[in-house]
Amino acid sequence: MAILELRDLTKRFGATTAVDHFTLSVEKGEFVSLLGPSGCGKTTTLQMIAGFETPSGGSILLNGRDLRSVPARQRGLGIVFQTYALFPHMTVEENVGFGLEMRKVPGDERRRRIAAALDLVHLSHLSGRYPRQMSGGQRQRVALARALVIEPELLLLDEPLSNLDAKLREEMQLELRRIQQEAGVTTLLVTHDQSEAMALSDRIAVMQGGRLIQEASPFEAYDRPTNAFVSTFLGKSNAIDAHLEETRDDGAVLRCGDIRLAGPPSPARPGPVLISLRPERIELCDAAAAHVSGRVGERIFLGDQWLFKVETSLGELLVVRPNSGRREPEPGETVHLSWRTEHLRILAAEPAA
Amino acid sequence: MNQDRARPWLLSAPALVLFLVMLVTPLVMTAVLSFNSFDFYGGIKPTFGLENYADVLGDSYFYEIFGRTFLIALVTTLICALVGTPQAYFLLRMRPLWRSVMILVVLGPLLISVVVRTLGWAILLGNNGVINDALKNLALIDRPIKMMYTSGGIVLALVHVMIPFMILAVWAALQRQDPATEKAAESLGARPATVFRRIVLPQAMPGILSGSLIVFSLSASAFATPAILGGRRVKVVSTTVYDEFLNTLNWPLGAAIAIILLVSVLAIMVAWNRLVEKRFAGVFE
Numbered sequence: 001m002a003i004l005e006l007r008d009l010t011k012r013f014g015a016t017t018a019v020d021h022f023t024l025s026v027e028k029g030e031f032v033s034l035l036g037p038s039g040c041g042k043t044t045t046l047q048m049i050a051g052f053e054t055p056s057g058g059s060i061l062l063n064g065r066d067l068r069s070v071p072a073r074q075r076g077l078g079i080v081f082q083t084y085a086l087f088p089h090m091t092v093e094e095n096v097g098f099g100l101e102m103r104k105v106p107g108d109e110r111r112r113r114i115a116a117a118l119d120l121v122h123l124s125h126l127s128g129r130y131p132r133q134m135s136g137g138q139r140q141r142v143a144l145a146r147a148l149v150i151e152p153e154l155l156l157l158d159e160p161l162s163n164l165d166a167k168l169r170e171e172m173q174l175e176l177r178r179i180q181q182e183a184g185v186t187t188l189l190v191t192h193d194q195s196e197a198m199a200l201s202d203r204i205a206v207m208q209g210g211r212l213i214q215e216a217s218p219f220e221a222y223d224r225p226t227n228a229f230v231s232t233f234l235g236k237s238n239a240i241d242a243h244l245e246e247t248r249d250d251g252a253v254l255r256c257g258d259i260r261l262a263g264p265p266s267p268a269r270p271g272p273v274l275i276s277l278r279p280e281r282i283e284l285c286d287a288a289a290a291h292v293s294g295r296v297g298e299r300i301f302l303g304d305q306w307l308f309k310v311e312t313s314l315g316e317l318l319v320v321r322p323n324s325g326r327r328e329p330e331p332g333e334t335v336h337l338s339w340r341t342e343h344l345r346i347l348a349a350e351p352a353a
Numbered sequence: 354m355n356q357d358r359a360r361p362w363l364l365s366a367p368a369l370v371l372f373l374v375m376l377v378t379p380l381v382m383t384a385v386l387s388f389n390s391f392d393f394y395g396g397i398k399p400t401f402g403l404e405n406y407a408d409v410l411g412d413s414y415f416y417e418i419f420g421r422t423f424l425i426a427l428v429t430t431l432i433c434a435l436v437g438t439p440q441a442y443f444l445l446r447m448r449p450l451w452r453s454v455m456i457l458v459v460l461g462p463l464l465i466s467v468v469v470r471t472l473g474w475a476i477l478l479g480n481n482g483v484i485n486d487a488l489k490n491l492a493l494i495d496r497p498i499k500m501m502y503t504s505g506g507i508v509l510a511l512v513h514v515m516i517p518f519m520i521l522a523v524w525a526a527l528q529r530q531d532p533a534t535e536k537a538a539e540s541l542g543a544r545p546a547t548v549f550r551r552i553v554l555p556q557a558m559p560g561i562l563s564g565s566l567i568v569f570s571l572s573a574s575a576f577a578t579p580a581i582l583g584g585r586r587v588k589v590v591s592t593t594v595y596d597e598f599l600n601t602l603n604w605p606l607g608a609a610i611a612i613i614l615l616v617s618v619l620a621i622m623v624a625w626n627r628l629v630e631k632r633f634a635g636v637f638e
Contacts, residue, residue, distance in 0.1 A: 085531055089558075
């Protein structure tokens with residue numbers, strides 16, 4: 001059963017529409033991410049679910065109950081804020097216990113639940129500290145414990161990792177996933193970081209301009225993006241303008257300038273389309289087997305990978321190859337590129353802006 | 354290299370000279386003066402003794418004046434904190450346009466001379482003043498309520514003079530707080546009153562305490578307001594010093610009283626600061 005249901009949720013600020021008929025449902029125990037660039041309406045959506053903004057239209061149902069007239073303090077949601085919003089004048093223990101105190105949980109049970117929550121985030125040894133005396137990662141955990149200790153039906157995470165440095169962020173991603181699964185709490189994450197959304201979620205809802213663009217599992221959203229925005233927002237992608245000449249059951253025929261390419265079967269109609277091709281799906285091959293040839297323009301070393309910018313007659317293509325210690329083409333060298341037909345994705349052409 | 358080292362001194366020279374000439378010199382001279390002696394026929398004699406201090410500390414008349422001064426300052430500070438804290442919080446929550454208007458309203462009084470403002474209070478508070486006249490005309494009272502020449506009247510006017518300092522101090526502290534903490538408390542089930550008491554107020558505390566420090570020390574040494582509203586009858590330390598200098602012409606005694614006021618206010622400030630730092634160590638930067 002769906003814990004959270006958003007139906008045609010809309011929010012207008014004056015003449016601008018921040019959230020536009022947004023519909024989404026979140027199942028019990030699921031981890032769902034709202035992913036999108038800044039200004040896409042994801043934070044406004046979260047604020048409406050939390051009760052800090054009033055929707056202009058549509059409804060929010062929590063366990064089937066309409067939240068329209070329920071004030072924020074009675075929604076019983078656990079929220080982790082971007083800034084953590086820890087109470088600076090309270091110790092870790094008092095911070096975590098605040099929600100229980102408001103619920104008038106008796107002292108014994110309160111202490112037991114605080115201890116359990118701190119244990120879950122591995123902070124039992126710091127219960128007497130003040131937030132100021134802790135590192136960013138530790139504050140993050142306190143915020144999480146404070147949100148979880150009230151046993152919320154739904155946990156809302158508002159860009160929870162964006163204030164951490166890159167290395168800590170990766171650690172906390174794993175930690176967040178472990179805590180979420182251990183607590184078994186239904187979670188909605190708001191983020192602009194595609195790698196965070198992919199690493200953590202069961203399902204990703206990609207938003208753009210206040211609208212839901214695609215809702216899919218991380219793998220599906222990455223591998224089968226439904227439009228050009230999703231394909232470039234989730235990971236790197238080569239977007240190639242092309243013309244779809246004909247589609248058959250066993251494949252499609254595409255033309256890019258003078259080059260003819262075979263594509264996978266597609267429901268798209270003949271006409272201008274966009275081809276999306278992931279850089280890591282492109283291989284180097286012999287001249288005879290090549291789909292296209294080109295000259296290496298730039299070569300960037302990324303540690304575990306090499307990134308090539310290859311100038312071809314299809315335009316500049318990004319090619320990613322794992323660093324496995326072999327000799328890689330130098331800038332200026334001519335290379336031959338090929339890929340498997342099913343790795344091409346045929347998307348509707350972007351309307352001319 | 355040499356020039357580089359001299360530059361900060363050169364740049365701060367005007368301020369240092371001003372500080373030395375205008376503050377340190379008269380202060381030292383007042384301190385020296387307070388050890389001199391005085392008699393009505395011979396005037397000030399450049400002797401050195403503690404008899405002026407002994408006079409002040411041995412006379413219950415002066416104890417009463419010091420007691421009244423500090424009580425007035427304390428009550429003024431308390432009222433300023435009680436009124437100024439919620440006001441600063443509302444200012445923080447206002448929309449930008451209204452906020453700038455209201456800040457002007459709050460700070461406006463500072464642009465008007467204290468004397469002018471206090472005379473305004475005298476017009477309001479007098480036995481035939483606006484308030485008493487209005488109450489009489491409404492037939493709520495037969496006899497005017499005495500407000501001029503009372504400690505209460507002085508406190509009332511001082512609160513009006515001092516409240517901008519309190520509001521500014523609390524406002525500065527509130528601006529440092531993360532507004533999300535209020536939302537967090539709300540999401541955890543706290544009512545608005547609880548949010549204010551448990552989350553906002555403690556975070557405003559450093560501002561309230563530093564504002565209290567300013568208001569207390571300024572109130573304890575205020576002159577114009579008690580002089581106009583207290584007159585001869587309700588004397589405070591600063592008006593007593595004024596009388597010793599200009600009416601009795603006993604400068605050494607006046608100087609001794611001034612020094613005692615300075616030292617006691619300083620002692621109260623330092624003690625207060627210690628207390629605050631100890632209480633809030635580790636919580637606030």
